Amino acid sequence: MPRDLPGQLPLFADADAVDPAPIDAATRQLAAKLPAVVRLGTSSWSFPGWTGLVYAPRGGRPATERELARHGLAAYAAHPLLRTVSLDRTFYAPLSAAEFARYAAQVPDDFRFVVKAPASVTDPVIRRAGSGEPSRENPLFLDAAAATAAFVRPALEGLGVKAGPLVFQFPPLGRRLLADVPRLVARIAAFAAALPRGPLVACEVRDPELATPVLAESLRDAGAVPCLAAHARMPPVAEQAAAYGLDRALSDAPIVVRWNLHAGRDYEGAKALFFPFDRLVEEDVPTRTALAGLAARAAAAGRESFITINNKAEGSAPRSVVALAARIAGTA
Secondary structure, X not given: OOOOOOOOOXXXXXXXXXOEOOOOHHXXXXXXXXXXXXXXXEEOOOOHHHEOOOEOOEOOEOOOHHHHHHHOHHHHHOOOOOXXXXXXXXXXXXXXXXXXXXXXXXOOOOOEEEEEXXXXXXXXXXEOOOOOOEEEEOOOOOOHHHHHHHXXXXXXXXXHHHEXXXXXXXXXXXXXXXXXXXHHHHHHHHHHHOOOOOOOEEXXXXXXXXXXXXXXXXXXXXXXXXXXXXXXXXXXXXXXXXXXXXXXXXXXXXXXXXEOOOOOOOHHHHHHHHOOOOOOOOOOHHHHHHHHHXXXXXXXXXXXXXXXXXXXXXXXXXXXXXXXXXXXXXXX
């Protein structure tokens, strides 16, 4: 399974904090125009190519990936448009409450984390290290008790009020499970219903067959919401939003979006083309327009939106955030 981030390393005492880049008046004015219920951010934060956009140089050079992973979060959260971040390292291994608390201590009170659940409860198979190929069935797949113990409780204890959506991303689930979509949807909904109530639980699927009104209704009954996946495997986000009923006037569901990958690209190809992630290389105007409209209409109804963007979406996630913010604010 491809990784969608460079390693986010465990945090230690932040003795060598990275300074934020200077923010121009236009960006501050744009941030002031955004509704407070709209939270934009990126997937991870440890990218040296963001020097000058998010981070100031260190001693005349960009901070390294390792330095940013350890010490860059506070500078990231100082950017007025970056009010959330997708904490993706949790997909590969659980974190303790203390580790979550170290992250929470570095951001303002109004910052929220979008946190990915471990693949150990969302992947139906256990995969071989290195190749990512399936090795055997996963006995913890859709085990709500395991998810609660290893992920939900530590995240809520450590992040406190700074916990935003807890995202359960399901990879392509395979022909055997997809042979009975109604049963699979029922299993996912039952899993969500068995998780602790209180946090915003969002389920992201990577099989187009699952992006249906039935999934949305089942999740709603379970106290959860669908997470829109802007990804090459999935239909356009406007189609997903329509299927999930997220754009209906009477919908009260928060909007959770992970803008992951440009259509027609795979992760490795996008990484090679877009590196070092300091500029927009392939703008995706249809996705940007759809997300801006969705967020603006949700804000008008008082509904929250959490939209995190990967560098592999357009080339530079911070620049995508600025462009999306401008579209939402009606200035583009």
